[in-house]
Amino acid sequence: SQQGEEDPQALSIQEGENATMNCSYKTSINNLQWYRQNSGRGLVHLILIRSNEREKHSGRLRVTLDTSKKSSSLLITASRAADTASYFCATDTGANSKLTFGKGITLSVRP
C-alpha cells in the first residue's frame, strides 16, 4: 500500500524560480527521506528528516516535516535546468526497517 503520496504529480517551472513539492503519509514514521531520480538512472538520496525534526536544510534544498498533519514539503530554491528529474518521498515507519516510496513528482525546469 502507498504510504507516501506526492503532490503535484508534475511541476513545470522557469529556471531561477523556486519549486515546492509536497508529500503526505498515513501512519507514524521514524523518518522521512527525499530522493531524486534522473531519467534512466537510479535514485539518489537527497535529505533525511527525523520525526522529531521540523526543518532541515542542505544547500538549495529545504525540507519541512509536520507530523501533526502527516506531511512534508521539499523546497528547491533558485532552480536550475539540471534539477529536472523525478522526486520521491519515502517513509520509514520502523516496521522491519523498510522504506515505502511514493509514486514521485516529475519536475521540469525550463532554461
Add this chain to the structure above:
Amino acid sequence: DAGVIQSPRHEVTEMGQEVTLRCKPISGHNSLFWYRQTMMRGLELLIYFNNNVPIDDSGMPEDRFSAKMPNASFSTLKIQPSEPRDSAVYFCASSLSNFQPQHFGDGTRLSIL
C-alpha cells in the same frame, strides 16, 4: 568510490526463459534491497537482506521470483520462468544499516517478449 553495481543494464529475452539479475553492493554496507519500478505501480520493494540474511520477502510477486545473497558483496534476483508482465526496471540498493539512506544502482531494464 564505486557505487552499487548492477548487471546487465539491459536484458531482452523471450517468455519462459530464466533471467538472472546481479548486484554488487557498496563495500561495508550491511543491508541490501531489491526493487521493481513500473509506470503503473511505481517503486515496489521485493526483498531485503540484513547481513546476507533475507529479512522480508513479502514483496516477491510469486514463486517464480527468488533472491540470494551468498556473501556480503554479491546478490542475485532470479525469475524462472519469465513472463511479459515481469517487464520493468529492477533496482538494487544498499545501505550501511537499518534506518540509513539507501544507495541505488542504475538498474536493469528488463523486457520479456
